Amino acid sequence: MAGFTSSNNQNLIRTNLWSRQIKELLLDELNAMKWVRIISDFPDGYTLNIPSIGAAETADYQEGQAIKYNAMDTGNFVFSFDNYKYSANAISEKFKRDSFYAQDVLAAFVPRQHRAMMEAVETNIYAKMNSGQTASNLNVINTASHRWVAGGTNQTITLQDFVKAQIGLFKANVPLNNLVAVVDPSVAYTLQTQANLVSLISPVQKWTDLTVSGGMSGFKFLFNVYGFDIYISNYLPAIASETINSVTVTNGVANYFFSATPGDTCPVVGAFRQMPTVYSEFNKDLQQEEYVTFAEWGFKLYRPENLVTILTSKSALPA
Numbered sequence: 001m002a003g004f005t006s007s008n009n010q011n012l013i014r015t016n017l018w019s020r021q022i023k024e025l026l027l028d029e030l031n032a033m034k035w036v037r038i039i040s041d042f043p044d045g046y047t048l049n050i051p052s053i054g055a056a057e058t059a060d061y062q063e064g065q066a067i068k069y070n071a072m073d074t075g076n077f078v079f080s081f082d083n084y085k086y087s088a089n090a091i092s093e094k095f096k097r098d099s100f101y102a103q104d105v106l107a108a109f110v111p112r113q114h115r116a117m118m119e120a121v122e123t124n125i126y127a128k129m130n131s132g133q134t135a136s137n138l139n140v141i142n143t144a145s146h147r148w149v150a151g152g153t154n155q156t157i158t159l160q161d162f163v164k165a166q167i168g169l170f171k172a173n174v175p176l177n178n179l180v181a182v183v184d185p186s187v188a189y190t191l192q193t194q195a196n197l198v199s200l201i202s203p204v205q206k207w208t209d210l211t212v213s214g215g216m217s218g219f220k221f222l223f224n225v226y227g228f229d230i231y232i233s234n235y236l237p238a239i240a241s242e243t244i245n246s247v248t249v250t251n252g253v254a255n256y257f258f259s260a261t262p263g264d265t266c267p268v269v270g271a272f273r274q275m276p277t278v279y280s281e282f283n284k285d286l287q288q289e290e291y292v293t294f295a296e297w298g299f300k301l302y303r304p305e306n307l308v309t310i311l312t313s314k315s316a317l318p319a
Contacts, residue, residue, distance in 0.1 A: 022104050030118055032125040037266035050077040081273050081298035087113035088292035110278050113293040117276045122235045125299050130237040130254045132301025144171035147309045149247040155313040156190045162226040165257035165308040172305035178260040181228040184253040186317035188232050249311045257308040267306040270299040
């Protein structure tokens with residue numbers, strides 16, 4: 001057979017091609033920092049003390065009786081830094097000479113390190129909210145529970161849980177505006193498949209739009225449930241097993257309900273001793289360019305009265 005064919009000219013055919021494009025990661029939204037009150041008056045040292053003053057009392061009075069003067073209750077909120085982290089990458093001079101993708105890899109160091117730090121911050125904030133409450137306890141404040149296992153079948157969320165969370169915040173004198181619920185994807189699934197959810201969404205056209213287009217935009221619900229803006233997060237703390245008021249949840253997750261009113265109402269306080277900061281240098285011994293990002297921070301539950309935690313089972317999300 002005359003001429004060039006694939007069968008007898010393999011040396012002239014590139015069997016493997018490499019795209020100029022590198023596949024990027026899909027990243028979710030990070031929201032926790034929006035609900036943190038950042039402390040700025042922490043110039044040095046390790047521990048910050050924030051004193052508090054309780055409420056005044058009243059007493060019955062009869063004319064001519066001696067007045068009894070009472071002191072107000074006081075407290076002390078102690079806050080300290082407990083996270084000092086780094087993220088580091090290096091690229092050798094030989095790899096930079098040899099690889100077609102060397103500059104793409106180098107350009108990814110700083111943004112990927114910053115993202116890793118902020119994911120650690122996100123996880124830490126939600127973990128501190130969970131550890132700020134007493135496990136296996138209703139955490140009653142002003143006669144209202146602030147931690148319980150969801151009331152649905154197999155420990156799934158119910159609409160009644162939303163109402164109970166709202167009442168718990170109200171009993172604790174938390175302003176019922178800017179209400180936020182941060183829930184696991186399994187809870188989002190339960191909410192969108194509840195038969196009685198239609199009764200909360202009107203007019204009928206809105207319910208029709210929901211069933212056609214879905215109930216979420218990005219990582220936030222398109223509608224409120226009993227005043228709560230609902231955000232979905234993959235960073236909420238896992239609960240291996242916990243029993244509250246004789247109800248047990250296994251393979252669970254902590255979902256949070258609170259008021260995001262800015263300022264002193266925020267449920268969490270935090271401070272950065274060092275914001276994510278990048279350092280770079282050339283290592284002569286190893287013949288490589290090195291990049292490292294450092295950050296130091298601390299977070300703590302500041303207002304336990306402004307946090308309701310509802311434990312749900314992740315098994316609600318179908319495989």
